Amino acid sequence: MNSINPLSRRGFLKGSALLGGGLVVAFVLPGAHRFARGAENQGDVFAPNAFLRIGNDNSVTVLLGHSEMGQGIWTGLTMLIAEELDADWSKIRVEHSPASAADYGMAGFGGMQITGGSTSTWMEFDRYRQAGAAARLMLIDAAAKRFNVAASSVRTESGVVIAGEQRATYGELADDAGKLPVPDPASITLKEAKDWKLIGKPTKRLDTPEKITGRAKFGIDVQFDGLMTALVARSPVLGGTVKSFEGADALSIPGVHKVVQVPTGVAVIADHYWAAKLGRDALKIDWDQGANAGLDSQNLLESFRKLASTAGTSASKAGDVDQALGKAAKSVDVEYSVPYLAHAPMEPLNCTVKITQNKCEIWTGTQFQTLDQMIAGKITGLKPEQVEIHTEFLGGGFGRRANPTSDFVAEAVEVAKAAGVPVKTVWAREDDIRGGYYRSAFLHQARVGLDASGVPIAWKHVLVGQSIMAGTMLEASMVKDGVDKTSVEGVADSPYVVKLANHQVDLHSPNTGITVLWLRSVGHTHTAFVMESLIDELAEAAGKDPVEYRRTLLKEHPRHLGVLNLAVEKASWQTPLPDGHALGVAVHESFGSYVAQVAEVSQENLGIRVHRVVCAVDCGIAVNPLSIAAQMESAIAFGLGFTLHSKLTFKDGQVEQSNYHDYQVLRLSEMPRVEVHIVESSDKPGGVGEAGVPPTAPAVANAVFALTGQRLRELPLQLSGV
Numbered sequence: 001m002n003s004i005n006p007l008s009r010r011g012f013l014k015g016s017a018l019l020g021g022g023l024v025v026a027f028v029l030p031g032a033h034r035f036a037r038g039a040e041n042q043g044d045v046f047a048p049n050a051f052l053r054i055g056n057d058n059s060v061t062v063l064l065g066h067s068e069m070g071q072g073i074w075t076g077l078t079m080l081i082a083e084e085l086d087a088d089w090s091k092i093r094v095e096h097s098p099a100s101a102a103d104y105g106m107a108g109f110g111g112m113q114i115t116g117g118s119t120s121t122w123m124e125f126d127r128y129r130q131a132g133a134a135a136r137l138m139l140i141d142a143a144a145k146r147f148n149v150a151a152s153s154v155r156t157e158s159g160v161v162i163a164g165e166q167r168a169t170y171g172e173l174a175d176d177a178g179k180l181p182v183p184d185p186a187s188i189t190l191k192e193a194k195d196w197k198l199i200g201k202p203t204k205r206l207d208t209p210e211k212i213t214g215r216a217k218f219g220i221d222v223q224f225d226g227l228m229t230a231l232v233a234r235s236p237v238l239g240g241t242v243k244s245f246e247g248a249d250a251l252s253i254p255g256v257h258k259v260v261q262v263p264t265g266v267a268v269i270a271d272h273y274w275a276a277k278l279g280r281d282a283l284k285i286d287w288d289q290g291a292n293a294g295l296d297s298q299n300l301l302e303s304f305r306k307l308a309s310t311a312g313t314s315a316s317k318a319g320d321v322d323q324a325l326g327k328a329a330k331s332v333d334v335e336y337s338v339p340y341l342a343h344a345p346m347e348p349l350n351c352t353v354k355i356t357q358n359k360c361e362i363w364t365g366t367q368f369q370t371l372d373q374m375i376a377g378k379i380t381g382l383k384p385e386q387v388e389i390h391t392e393f394l395g396g397g398f399g400r401r402a403n404p405t406s407d408f409v410a411e412a413v414e415v416a417k418a419a420g421v422p423v424k425t426v427w428a429r430e431d432d433i434r435g436g437y438y439r440s441a442f443l444h445q446a447r448v449g450l451d452a453s454g455v456p457i458a459w460k461h462v463l464v465g466q467s468i469m470a471g472t473m474l475e476a477s478m479v480k481d482g483v484d485k486t487s488v489e490g491v492a493d494s495p496y497v498v499k500l501a502n503h504q505v506d507l508h509s510p511n512t513g514i515t516v517l518w519l520r521s522v523g524h525t526h527t528a529f530v531m532e533s534l535i536d537e538l539a540e541a542a543g544k545d546p547v548e549y550r551r552t553l554l555k556e557h558p559r560h561l562g563v564l565n566l567a568v569e570k571a572s573w574q575t576p577l578p579d580g581h582a583l584g585v586a587v588h589e590s591f592g593s594y595v596a597q598v599a600e601v602s603q604e605n606l607g608i609r610v611h612r613v614v615c616a617v618d619c620g621i622a623v624n625p626l627s628i629a630a631q632m633e634s635a636i637a638f639g640l641g642f643t644l645h646s647k648l649t650f651k652d653g654q655v656e657q658s659n660y661h662d663y664q665v666l667r668l669s670e671m672p673r674v675e676v677h678i679v680e681s682s683d684k685p686g687g688v689g690e691a692g693v694p695p696t697a698p699a700v701a702n703a704v705f706a707l708t709g710q711r712l713r714e715l716p717l718q719l720s721g722v
Contacts, residue, residue, distance in 0.1 A: 022174030060172035063106025069394035072627030083131030088159030099369035099389035118687020237653035312506030317504035324458035328449025347395020352414035365394035367402030404472035454542020490527030528694030534584035571598035584703025592686030618679035634691025
C-alpha cells in the first residue's frame with residue numbers, strides 16, 4: 001500500500017462532517033483485504049480510500065475513484081455496494097472522487113488512480129461488496145442498541161432496519177452507526193449468489209437521466225467567470241518544434257488576448273473558441289520539422305516487412321518448429337497487416353486549468369488522475385496534493401485520456417501558466433486526430449504446418465509493431481526480456497498455439513518516431529483479426545467447416561466452446577441465408593472474458609454491408625446484464641469502424657487524415673442489428689469494456705470470404721473488382 005498521512009478516527013469523522021455527516025465507511029486498496037479503521041487516539045492510522053456515505057436524508061453516496069466514460073461503472077460498482085447494504089436503489093447517488101493515489105490507487109497499476117484495462121469491476125468486486133456489508137452490520141448494531149434487542153433478531157430491507165414491529169431508516173440510524181467501529185472483514189459474511197437481488201439483474205444506468213437531459217457536465221462544458229479559451233498550433237510534423245513565430249495578426253482578431261509559446265507549440269488565448277481558432281489560423285510560424293519529416297506509411301510497411309525476415313525476440317517457443325514444418329502434410333503461409341489508428345472520441349480532448357499561488361485546479365475528463373496530478377505539480381512547482389483534479393464525465397476515452405505523459409493535461413497547465421489566467425485548452429477534432437498517440441501499425445507473418453487430417457502441428461509466427469509500454473512507468477512489469485506483452489497478447493498465449501509441441505512466436509518492436517498508445521482492446525485489436533482469420537484459412541485448407549474446425553481445436557477450452565456454440569446456435573449457422581448473404585465466425589478471449597461473434601454480410605458494389613452480428617459473451621458473473629449488452633454493442637460499433645473504414649496514413653511526416661470525413665468511423669446508417677447473449681456463470685467477473693472489440697473484424701472478414709472467395713488480410717477490408 002502507498003504511504004498515507006496518519007489521520008485519527010476523530011479527525012476523519014470531523015472531516016466527514018463536510019461530506020454531510022451520517023455514516024461514512026472507508027475501504028482500502030484492492031488486495032489489502034482489510035478495512036481501514038481508526039481509534040480515538042492520534043497514534044492510530046486511519047487510511048481512507050473509497051468512501052461510502054449514508055446521509056441523514058437516507059441518501060447513499062459512493063465516491064467513485066474510477067472515471068465514467070460510458071462503460072457503466074457508476075452503476076455496476078454501486079450495485080455491488082447496494083446489494084450487500086440492502087439499500088433503497090432510488091436513494092443511490094454517485095460522485096467522482098478527488099485524485100489521490102493513496103486513497104483511490106489501483107494495486108494492478110502500481111497504486112496509480114486509473115481507469116483502464118477493463119479492470120474496474122473485477123478488481124473491485126470483493127471490496128465494494130465488503131464495504132456494503134460492513135455498513136449494513138453497523139446499521140444493524142445501531143438499530144439493535146436503539147431497539148434494545150439482539151442484533152441477530154434484526155434484519156434489513158430496502159434502506160430500512162426492522163426488528164419485529166420496530167423500524168428505522170438508514171438515515172435515522174446513520175449518526176449512531178457512524179460512531180461504531182467498522183467490522184473486521186473476518187466477521188463479514190457476504191450474500192450467496194442465490195440471495196442476490198441486484199447483482200445479475202438488468203439495471204438502468206444511474207448516469208442516463210443526467211445525460212439525456214443535458215445536465216451531465218463533460219470537460220468541454222466547464223465554464224466560469226474569467227475563464228479564457230485557448231487553441232494551440234502544433235507542428236504538422238510529429239515531433240517538430242517552433243523556430244520562430246509572429247502573432248501580431250492573431251492579436252488583431254477581436255476577442256484574442258494573448259499569444260504565448262508553450263513546449264508543444266504556440267497558444268492563442270481568447271474570450272471564446274471561435275476567436276481562438278481564428279487567431280490560431282492567423283499565426284505565422286516557422287517550424288523545425290525535426291527527424292520525422294520523412295515518415296511515409298508505405299516505406300514504414302516495407303521496413304516492417306524487412307524486419308519480419310530477420311530473427312526477432314522470442315515471445316513463446318517450444319520444440320523445433322522448422323523441422324516440424326518440414327514434415328507437415330500441408331502448410332499455410334500468410335501475411336496480415338493493420339494500419340495506425342486514432343482513438344477519435346466524440347468529445348475532443350480538452351482541459352481547464354486555474355493556477356493560484358498555492359493551488360492548481362484542473363477540470364477534465366481523464367482516465368489517469370494521479371499521473372495528471374504529479375505532472376501538473378512538476379510544471380507548477382506545487383506538491384501533488386496541491387493539485388486538485390475535478391474529474392468530469394468523459395465523452396469517450398478508448399485509452400487516449402490515459403497516456404504516459406498526460407499530454408493534453410500537461411499542455412493545458414503550461415498554457416494557463418504562461419497566460420497567467422484560467423484557461424480551457426481545447427483541441428479541435430483535427431488536432432485530436434493529428435495530435436499523436438496512436439494504435440501502432442502491425443505486420444504479421446505466419447506459417448502453419450498441418451497434418452494429414454488438417455490439424456496444426458507446427459506454428460511459426462512473427463509480429464512487427466511498436467511497443468506501447470517501452471519508456472512508460474509500466475515497462476518494468478509489461479516488458480520482459482525485450483517483449484512487450486501487449487504486442488503479442490492473443491498470439492503468444494493463444495490456445496491454438498501454446499498447446500503445440502512445436503511453435504515459435506517472435507517479435508520486433510521498431511522505434512519509428514510515431515507516438516503510440518493503447519487503444520480499446522490493446523494488442524487484441526490486431527492479434528484477434530489475424531488469428532481468427534488464419535484459423536478460417538486453416539479450416540479451408542483442411543476442407544472443414546469453420547465452426548467444426550474450431551470445435552476440434554478448442555475441445556479442451558470449455559469457455560471458448562461455450563460462447564462459440566451459443567453464438568452459432570443463436571445465429572442459426574446451418575440455416576440457409578438469402579441470396580448474396582454469408583456468415584463468418586470468430587471467438588477470442590481477452591481481459592478475462594470470452595466472446596464469440598457471428599457476422600452476416602452482403603456485398604454492395606465493392607462495399608461490404610454488415611447486416612447482423614450475433615454476440616455471445618462469458619464474462620463470469622454478470623453484474624449488470626444491461627451494461628454488458630450495451631458494451632458489446634458499442635464494442636461491435638467501434639470494431640466495425642476500423643474493420644470497414646478507419647486508417648491513418650503518413651506522408652512527409654504528417655498525418656494525412658483530419659476529421660470524420662477522411663478518418664471515417666462507423667456511420668449510424670451502417671450499424672447492424674446486434675444480438676447479445678450472456679452466458680450464465682459463477683466464475684469471477686472479467687472485463688467487458690474491451691472484450692467485445694477483437695472478434696468483430698475477423699468475423700466480418702471470414703463472412704466476406706464465405707461470400708466472395710476473397711481472403712482479405714489487411715484492415716480496413718477492401719474488396720477488389722477482380
